[in-house]
Amino acid sequence: MKEVTIDCLGEACPVPLIKAENALKEIEVGDLLIVQIDHSCAMKNVPEWARKNGHNVEIEEVDDGEWEVVIEKV
Amino acid sequence: MREKKVEQYDVVVIGGGAAGMTAAIYAGRARLSTLIIEQALVGGLATNTNEIENYPGFPEGVTGKGLMELFHQQAKKFDVKFKLTDVRKVELEGEIKKVETFRNIYEAKVVIIASGGRPRVTGADKEEDYLGKGIAFCATCDAAANTGKTVVVIGSGDAAIEEGIFLTKFANKVVVSIIHDEGKMDCNEIAKAAALANSKMEFQWNTVVDHFEGDEELKTVVLKNLKTEALIPIDCHTCFEFIGYIPNTDIFKGLIDITNKGYIVTNENMETNVEGVYAVGDVRDRYLRQVATCVGDGATAGVGAEKYIAESEAFVSHVMKEDKPGVAYVFNAIEADQRELLSEIEKMELDYKDQYYFSKIDVYKSKGLANRLGVKEYPAVAIIKDGKVDCIITENISKESLLKALK
Ligand SMILES: Cc1cc2nc3c(=O)[nH]c(=O)nc-3n(C[C@H](O)[C@H](O)[C@H](O)COP(=O)(O)OP(=O)(O)OC[C@H]3O[C@@H](n4cnc5c(N)ncnc54)[C@H](O)[C@@H]3O)c2cc1C
Numbered sequence: 001m002k003e004v005t006i007d008c009l010g011e012a013c014p015v016p017l018i019k020a021e022n023a024l025k026e027i028e029v030g031d032l033l034i035v036q037i038d039h040s041c042a043m044k045n046v047p048e049w050a051r052k053n054g055h056n057v058e059i060e061e062v063d064d065g066e067w068e069v070v071i072e073k074v
Numbered sequence: 075m076r077e078k079k080v081e082q083y084d085v086v087v088i089g090g091g092a093a094g095m096t097a098a099i100y101a102g103r104a105r106l107s108t109l110i111i112e113q114a115l116v117g118g119l120a121t122n123t124n125e126i127e128n129y130p131g132f133p134e135g136v137t138g139k140g141l142m143e144l145f146h147q148q149a150k151k152f153d154v155k156f157k158l159t160d161v162r163k164v165e166l167e168g169e170i171k172k173v174e175t176f177r178n179i180y181e182a183k184v185v186i187i188a189s190g191g192r193p194r195v196t197g198a199d200k201e202e203d204y205l206g207k208g209i210a211f212c213a214t215c216d217a218a219a220n221t222g223k224t225v226v227v228i229g230s231g232d233a234a235i236e237e238g239i240f241l242t243k244f245a246n247k248v249v250v251s252i253i254h255d256e257g258k259m260d261c262n263e264i265a266k267a268a269a270l271a272n273s274k275m276e277f278q279w280n281t282v283v284d285h286f287e288g289d290e291e292l293k294t295v296v297l298k299n300l301k302t303e304a305l306i307p308i309d310c311h312t313c314f315e316f317i318g319y320i321p322n323t324d325i326f327k328g329l330i331d332i333t334n335k336g337y338i339v340t341n342e343n344m345e346t347n348v349e350g351v352y353a354v355g356d357v358r359d360r361y362l363r364q365v366a367t368c369v370g371d372g373a374t375a376g377v378g379a380e381k382y383i384a385e386s387e388a389f390v391s392h393v394m395k396e397d398k399p400g401v402a403y404v405f406n407a408i409e410a411d412q413r414e415l416l417s418e419i420e421k422m423e424l425d426y427k428d429q430y431y432f433s434k435i436d437v438y439k440s441k442g443l444a445n446r447l448g449v450k451e452y453p454a455v456a457i458i459k460d461g462k463v464d465c466i467i468t469e470n471i472s473k474e475s476l477l478k479a480l481k
Contacts, residue, residue, distance in 0.1 A: 012219050014207040014291060040139065041215035043115040045206030051113075051160060056176040059114075059158035067158075072176075 002027060005034040008042065009066070016042040017049060020071070024055075027073055035069040036062075043067060078179045083109045085379050086173045086182035088161050089322070091118025093355025093368035094188030095145040095154075100376020101186075102152030106383060109180060110149070111173065113160035117142025118190050119319075119356065120365055122212040123233075124240050129365045138214065141365070161189075166329050166348045169386065183386060184379040187326065187338060187346075187353040188372070191319030196228060199285035208292020209313050213237035216312055217244045223311035226251060226295045228283060230259040234316035235269045241314070242274040249308050251281045251297050278306060286313070321357050333359050344375040349445070350382055385442040393433045393443065393458065399480050400431045400458035404449045407438045412453045415471060419455075422473050430480055455479075 006023050008016035020035045027033055035046055046069050047057045056072040085101045087094040090112030101108040115121055120138040127135045150156075157175070165172040166185060173180040193211040195201055201209060210216045217240065225245045227238040230252040241248050250269070252259060256279040259266045269275050284298035284305055295313045297306040321336040331339040331347045337359035344352045354371035356363045393402050403419045405412040416434065423432040435443045437452055447456045447463055455471055457464045457479045465479060 013210075013216060017206045018290065039215075040115050040121065041210075041212065044212065044215065047114050047160075049206060057113075057159060058175075058177065061116075061156070061158065 002031040003034065004031065005036065008035055008037050008039075010038065011042075012039050013041040013045060017045050020046055020069075021049070024050075024071065024073060029073050031073050033071040033073065035071065036066075037069060038066045040065070043069075076177075078174065078177060080179045080181060081109075082181045083107045083155075084182065084383055085109070085184045085186060086111065086171075086180050087186045087188055088164075088173065089118065089188035089190055089355075089357070090116040090146075090156065091188060091190050091355060091368065092120050092142065092145060092365045093190070093357075093372045094118075094186065095142075095149050096369045096372025097186045097188060097352070097354055097376040097379070098149050098154040098372075099145070099152055100373055101184075101379050102149060102154040104376070104380040106184075106380060107155075108153075109155045109157060109182075111157045111159065111161050111175065111180070113158070116146050116156060116158075122214060123237070124214040124217070126365060161325065164325060164329065166326075166351050169350070171350065183383050184350050184352070186344075186375050186379065187323075187351065187357060188355050189322035190356045191321045193315060194318040194320050196283045196315060196317065198283040201283075201286055204286050204288060204292040204313075207290065208288060208311070209286065209315065211315055213241050213314055216314075217241055220245045220311050222246050224249065224309065226308055226310045226313040227316065228313065229316035229318075230254065230261060231316060231318070232261045232265060234314075235259060235261040235265040237314065237316060238275060239265065239268055239272060242272055245311075246274065247276060248272075248274055249276045249278060249310070251278045251283065251295075253280070253282055253300070255279060278308075281306065283313075319356070323357060335359075342374075343378050344371055345378065350386075352378055381440070382442060385440065385446075389443055389446050393435070393447070394461045395431055395458070396461035398430060399464075400433065401476060401480070402433045402435060402447060402456040402458060403453070404435045404437060404444045404447065404456065405453045407436045409452075415453050418473070422476070426477075 050057045050071045055074050058070045060068045084106035085108045087098050087110045090110045098108045123138040159175045163174040171182050171185045221244045224247045227250045280300045281297040284296045287294040294307050323336050338353035340353050352375035354375045355368040437444045455467045
């Protein structure tokens, strides 16, 4: 199992979503993609997009207003 | 498949919006161990709006996000735990309910459903391709990115028009697509007048979205005039859709009572048709969906959860004893004849308290314990043997009949 982290801190929508989409294409089923975000807009569309495509999603609140969206590719 | 980790809570709240957080504040303050499971941003739908002017306590208005952050802090203060993931499956029957996420199973005595709604989409061609990439549902989130740009707003209800007006503070032009004839909007009159007077707003009457165009991101919304069939392409940076909301109740279908529109049915105490399961906020079948109404629902359910759990504990420790057979007298204290029978039972208790235990349940205060015993009419006596209801006597309640049943 591989783990890939992408830094989207300071990036507004739709940048985190586009970066996450591209990064997810590169990893294998079972691998984890961790998207670091601090714009709340991305908290709405990144998890939703990932779930819609059938992946498992869990989010960690790293700090006030900063999150890691953990996506397990299915 | 890896094993799911099991954790126990008194109360699990599904959804971390205004309604769920209020329920959790009440439950947490009552010292119940409380978990909120939220799949996205804590705060829910209210974080989508910039200005909340009608929530009491904030005479200067407050941003939705700011208000929800305060709710969040208050919940944390009462030791409410937050887990940020989606609930996939629930088992609601019985005393211990199960709430499943992809890694965990949470067992709870009470489940409070506060899952709100999600934005309705137009269903137009190529919409899927641009969700989050030019098609948005939250003006506050994306307004600044549209500074100096053209945006399209779909809809004419309060949310569409009020958020459209807000967007004019950033965008150069806000084109509003309205399905109705010229001059007709679904929003309140104040918003309508303000919108019509706003020089940055432009209205496309009798239109719906035909399809979306772009490359990696949205470039053009193509509207269609329903009367003339003409296609009207509008280049824009973002298209905001405000055409209503759909309740998030898919995972509850078939498990609790839901209306044909998908809303959860409750009584005025927020109780669903399943014991120990409550529903609050926008997900509930109700007249008004606002932060203020969500807060009222949450308070009611939070207190209801506390009572229900206290009753469950009393039920097991006082009514359903296993060491000797029991008599549970269920009565309504405001009925004179039922009070008379109570003194009969109390006399009997004096004579027989070594052989049997006696509990007296007044339904005037709460019907919870009676429901648990399966008693629907009063007065009644439930005979308990080995920690289970053996039989229920509703006619000819007397010392003789009870002694016979206890044998
Ligand atoms: C543009 C706009 C403007 C508004 N303006 C006002 C206003 O000025 N004043 C006012 O009082 N109200 C306003 N409202 C209404 C108000 O925002 C809502 O009534 C309120 O926020 C609803 O709260 P809720 O807790 O019931 O649901 P939500 O806030 O919708 O919360 C439900 C939460 O549950 C989560 N969830 C759903 N399913 C699951 C699952 N399976 N697992 C885990 N989590 C799940 C969702 O992610 C969501 O966060 C406005 C709404 C909008 C859209």
